[in-house]
Amino acid sequence: MVTSLMINGHRQEIDVPDGTPLLWVIRDELKLTGTKFGCGVASCGACTVHIDGQPTRSCQTYIEDVSDAEITTIEGVESEVAGAVHQAWNELSVVQCGYCQSGQIMSAIGLLTENRTPSVEEIENYMWGNACRCATYQRIRAAIQRASEILEA
Amino acid sequence: MTNHLSRRSFLKSASAAAAASLIIGFGPDKVLAASDGISEFTPFIRISSDGVVTAIIKHFECGQGAATGLATLIAEEMNMPLDQIEIEFAPADGTRYANLLFGSQGTGGSTSLANSFMQYRTAGAAAREMLITAAAEQWGISHETVSLDNGQLISGSNVLSIGDVAGNAAQLNVPAEPTLKDPSEFTVIGNPNTGRLDNAAKTTGTAQYAMDIHLDGQIAAVLLRSPRFGGTLVSMDDSAASEIPGFIRATEIPTGAGVVVYAQTTWAAFQARMAISAEWDFSNAENRSSDQIKSDLLAAVNSEPEHHAKGDRTATEEALNNATQIIEQEFFFPNLAHAPMEPLTCTIAPAENGVVLYDGCQSPAGGQAALSAVLQIPAENVEVNTLYAGGSFGRRSTATADYHVEAALAFALNGGHQPVKLVWSREDDLAGGYYRPAVAHKVRVGLDENGKISAWDHRTTSKSIFKGSPFEAFLVHNGVDHSSVEGITDTLYDLPGQFVGLTDDKTPITVSWWRSVGHSHTAFVMECMMDMAASAAEQDPIDYRLAHLTQGTSDQARLAEVLRIAAEKSDWGRNLQNDRARGIAVHKSFGTYVAEVVEISQDDSYVQIEKVTCAVDCGVPVNPDVIKAQIESGVGYGIGHAMRNEITLTDGEVDQFNFPDYEPLRINDIRAIETHIVPSTEPPSGIGEPGTPPASAALANAIAVLGMRVTHHPMNKNGVDFA
Numbered sequence: 001m002v003t004s005l006m007i008n009g010h011r012q013e014i015d016v017p018d019g020t021p022l023l024w025v026i027r028d029e030l031k032l033t034g035t036k037f038g039c040g041v042a043s044c045g046a047c048t049v050h051i052d053g054q055p056t057r058s059c060q061t062y063i064e065d066v067s068d069a070e071i072t073t074i075e076g077v078e079s080e081v082a083g084a085v086h087q088a089w090n091e092l093s094v095v096q097c098g099y100c101q102s103g104q105i106m107s108a109i110g111l112l113t114e115n116r117t118p119s120v121e122e123i124e125n126y127m128w129g130n131a132c133r134c135a136t137y138q139r140i141r142a143a144i145q146r147a148s149e150i151l152e153a
Numbered sequence: 154m155t156n157h158l159s160r161r162s163f164l165k166s167a168s169a170a171a172a173a174s175l176i177i178g179f180g181p182d183k184v185l186a187a188s189d190g191i192s193e194f195t196p197f198i199r200i201s202s203d204g205v206v207t208a209i210i211k212h213f214e215c216g217q218g219a220a221t222g223l224a225t226l227i228a229e230e231m232n233m234p235l236d237q238i239e240i241e242f243a244p245a246d247g248t249r250y251a252n253l254l255f256g257s258q259g260t261g262g263s264t265s266l267a268n269s270f271m272q273y274r275t276a277g278a279a280a281r282e283m284l285i286t287a288a289a290e291q292w293g294i295s296h297e298t299v300s301l302d303n304g305q306l307i308s309g310s311n312v313l314s315i316g317d318v319a320g321n322a323a324q325l326n327v328p329a330e331p332t333l334k335d336p337s338e339f340t341v342i343g344n345p346n347t348g349r350l351d352n353a354a355k356t357t358g359t360a361q362y363a364m365d366i367h368l369d370g371q372i373a374a375v376l377l378r379s380p381r382f383g384g385t386l387v388s389m390d391d392s393a394a395s396e397i398p399g400f401i402r403a404t405e406i407p408t409g410a411g412v413v414v415y416a417q418t419t420w421a422a423f424q425a426r427m428a429i430s431a432e433w434d435f436s437n438a439e440n441r442s443s444d445q446i447k448s449d450l451l452a453a454v455n456s457e458p459e460h461h462a463k464g465d466r467t468a469t470e471e472a473l474n475n476a477t478q479i480i481e482q483e484f485f486f487p488n489l490a491h492a493p494m495e496p497l498t499c500t501i502a503p504a505e506n507g508v509v510l511y512d513g514c515q516s517p518a519g520g521q522a523a524l525s526a527v528l529q530i531p532a533e534n535v536e537v538n539t540l541y542a543g544g545s546f547g548r549r550s551t552a553t554a555d556y557h558v559e560a561a562l563a564f565a566l567n568g569g570h571q572p573v574k575l576v577w578s579r580e581d582d583l584a585g586g587y588y589r590p591a592v593a594h595k596v597r598v599g600l601d602e603n604g605k606i607s608a609w610d611h612r613t614t615s616k617s618i619f620k621g622s623p624f625e626a627f628l629v630h631n632g633v634d635h636s637s638v639e640g641i642t643d644t645l646y647d648l649p650g651q652f653v654g655l656t657d658d659k660t661p662i663t664v665s666w667w668r669s670v671g672h673s674h675t676a677f678v679m680e681c682m683m684d685m686a687a688s689a690a691e692q693d694p695i696d697y698r699l700a701h702l703t704q705g706t707s708d709q710a711r712l713a714e715v716l717r718i719a720a721e722k723s724d725w726g727r728n729l730q731n732d733r734a735r736g737i738a739v740h741k742s743f744g745t746y747v748a749e750v751v752e753i754s755q756d757d758s759y760v761q762i763e764k765v766t767c768a769v770d771c772g773v774p775v776n777p778d779v780i781k782a783q784i785e786s787g788v789g790y791g792i793g794h795a796m797r798n799e800i801t802l803t804d805g806e807v808d809q810f811n812f813p814d815y816e817p818l819r820i821n822d823i824r825a826i827e828t829h830i831v832p833s834t835e836p837p838s839g840i841g842e843p844g845t846p847p848a849s850a851a852l853a854n855a856i857a858v859l860g861m862r863v864t865h866h867p868m869n870k871n872g873v874d875f876a
């Protein structure tokens with residue numbers, strides 16, 4: 001089945017069977033490898049992309065359901081909020097192995113776009129589904145607060 | 154590669170010569186050979202004609218910060234800011250890039266900085282002296298008037314960029330003993346604000362991991378493995394797989410290890426595998442269930458130990474008979490998977506004279522040996538292209554090089570003419586073995602009339618990790634695998650009358666080193682017992698520990714110091730509200746001393762971890778912020794698994810499927826972690842692992858204050874409810 005997708009502002013024709021997860025289209029067909037495979041069952045968040053601006057688990061999103069949507073991956077994300085998040089992540093050296101971090105960042109951008117001044121509890125609730133096996137959580141929390149500060153400055 | 158390795162030649166490949174068809178070489182030199190405008194200074198530094206300095210990193214980077222750490226050493230000696238250094242992973246070359254503590258190339262045991270500290274500083278200092286000499290020669294002046302600073306060679310008003318003299322400098326002899334900077338002059342080493350060199354790549358999605366490799370003509374391979382450890386394949390039926398678009402073929406592995414499923418894409422390979430059914434022979438497999446395994450292990454620690462690891466059993470028994478009080482406790486720890494965030498994967502591609510392995514390669518020596526053995530080619534014809542590793546915690550290097558062997562089989566059984574990428578799913582990872590062994594301990598501690606420890610009888614049982622591994626000669630003595638008893642036999646406490654007995658468990662379940670190895674359970678047992686003894690003696694847990702550190706050795710002094718600092722920084726003496734409690738634990742592992750205080754709250758029986766206060770002495774703190782990050786990570790890893798993780802079996806089959814039933818630590822589980830680094834001039838020691846061992850013990854000791862002593866893991870299955 002040829003499906004047409006709008007990814008990072010470009011329209012692309014993809015020939016994969018219906019039912020193929022968006023994750024594998026992004027990674028194996030489009031070779032946009034910043035979006036990661038961690039579990040395949042929506043429980044780690046490594047595969048998080050934005051669909052019409054909403055952080056979404058691409059491993060549980062089927063290709064045929066997103067042909068009309070705007071899909072943004074870590075490679076294509078650009079906004080004032082994204083800039084603040086990147087700056088904060090660098091200032092605090094959040095990353096360790098880094099494998100979960102594209103997903104963490106896509107979720108954090110989603111959170112701060114909705115709510116520029118989240119409380120600690122709001123951060124924890126929003127970010128709960130993004131697992132980090134290196135346990136960088138302490139810095140993720142702090143970096144989101146720092147990004148909020150940058151945005152409010 | 155021109156010759157295809159047929160399945161038949163593979164089957165015959167026990168005779169090495171017969172299958173030597175993949176062949177012949179590029180030397181390691183060619184890999185690093187100076188190309189246009191690039192000059193090499195020792196195996197660790199390259200400088201381009203435009204002045205870019207590249208540090209060649211001999212260790213893999215799995216998040217522990219080794220790349221940043223090694224580059225820091227070069228930056229320091231070359232008087233340049235860390236962020237001006239580029240990094241590149243070293244090729245496989247055991248003569249140039251061996252881990253000096255292993256004698257072969259690889260990462261593990263938290264040794265990266267310890268073994269590289271002098272080597273990389275010396276390389277940086279040598280490059281500095283060569284550049285200075287070359288500049289002095291160019292100017293016709295004495296080298297003593299020339300200095301190197303921030304990529305520039307300066308003498309009075311003369312200034313040259315290092316790129317301008319790099320070509321000439323590299324022709325000079327490498328000084329064998331260049332002058333190292335005095336630690337008082339350090340500006341990069343010990344600087345808490347240098348940042349990590351991999352920040353940018355890992356926040357923009359551009360960092361390349363092995364999972365990200367897509368080569369021309371590459372196909373995906375997944376394996377259908379025995380659902381029970383030790384099972385072998387009898388037959389398989391792949392007729393339904395042909396319906397799956399992208400499915401190429403399913404091939405039985407001649408050793409009976411399983412079936413390789415080939416497809417055009419990863420997703421197609423996963424789908425096709427689900428469509429294949431197989432029959433297995435379980436006659437030599439682990440067929441027990443976890444309840445049985447647990448009771449067998451507990452029975453073993455209540456029987457005569459197979460090996461005497463330390464002490465005199467009769468003397469200890471006598472000391473126990475003379476004790477005023479005896480405290481007795483059993484402990485149990487389940488198998489644990491490492492579950493690094495990036496599932497295991499690597500790609501093998503044909504090259505002109507051999508193959509290239511693309512891997513987040515923890516052990517280039519192990520990877521080369523595995524590919525060499527399976528493909529019957531000389532090890533030096535296996536080029537290793539090391540990529541970032543999405544976590545490891547020990548998993549990416551095993552004694553059998555398990556996933557490298559699988560990848561080599563998949564490559565060979567496909568004919569060896571195209572790149573094959575082996576991919577594990579998370580389900581493969583959790584069921585795939587090489588776990589932290591399941592362990593039982595039984596300890597009897599005798600106290601004298603003053604409450605001091607006068608006898609310590611310790612029995613433990615687990616499957617040996619090192620027997621049969623390449624490290625056996627180093628770590629197994631008189632039948633005792635040191636990693637089964639490390640942290641007990643070498644305890645720093647004064648424990649008169651200590652006996653340690655060990656019984657090897659013989660399960661077919663594969664085990665391996667898991668972040669902090671034996672310390673992952675021994676620290677828990679030692680530190681819970683110390684707390685229980687303190688409480689029986691009605692003494693403060695910190696005072697009690699200090700009272701058992703009285704020999705005046707440097708080891709004990711450093712352990713005592715982190716205890717005091719953790720106590721002070723956590724405000725140990727402060728009264729807590731009724732719904733709060735705290736516990737402490739301290740442990741030395743990988744040369745590093747760590748004390749941790751866990752403070753918890755309890756609401757309606759639910760326990761919440763409020764704060765973990767840590768004190769760490771790891772020698773010279775090279776990258777203080779990386780040290781803090783590793784302690785945060787180690788604490789999270791230790792606590793998360795102790796809270797709720799276990800690998801269990803039902804009739805030999807692993808029960809856990811994916812993260813929902815091996816639930817990772819989440820962002821709300823630990824509210825805060827604070828780390829204090831002890832200033833030190835001792836050589837740097839490990840940091841990737843030592844944060845893990847004391848963490849769960851400190852948590853258990855805090856929970857005990859609330860009235861419940863938890864001794865079996867995971868805690869949530871043994872009476873503790875977490876918020």
Ligand code: FES
Pocket residue numbers: 036037038039040041042043044045046047048057058059060
């Ligand atoms: S890969 Fe999608 S949530 Fe884990």
Ligand code: FES
Pocket residue numbers: 095096097098099100101131132133134135136216494543544
């Ligand atoms: S940084 Fe390694 S999993 Fe998050």
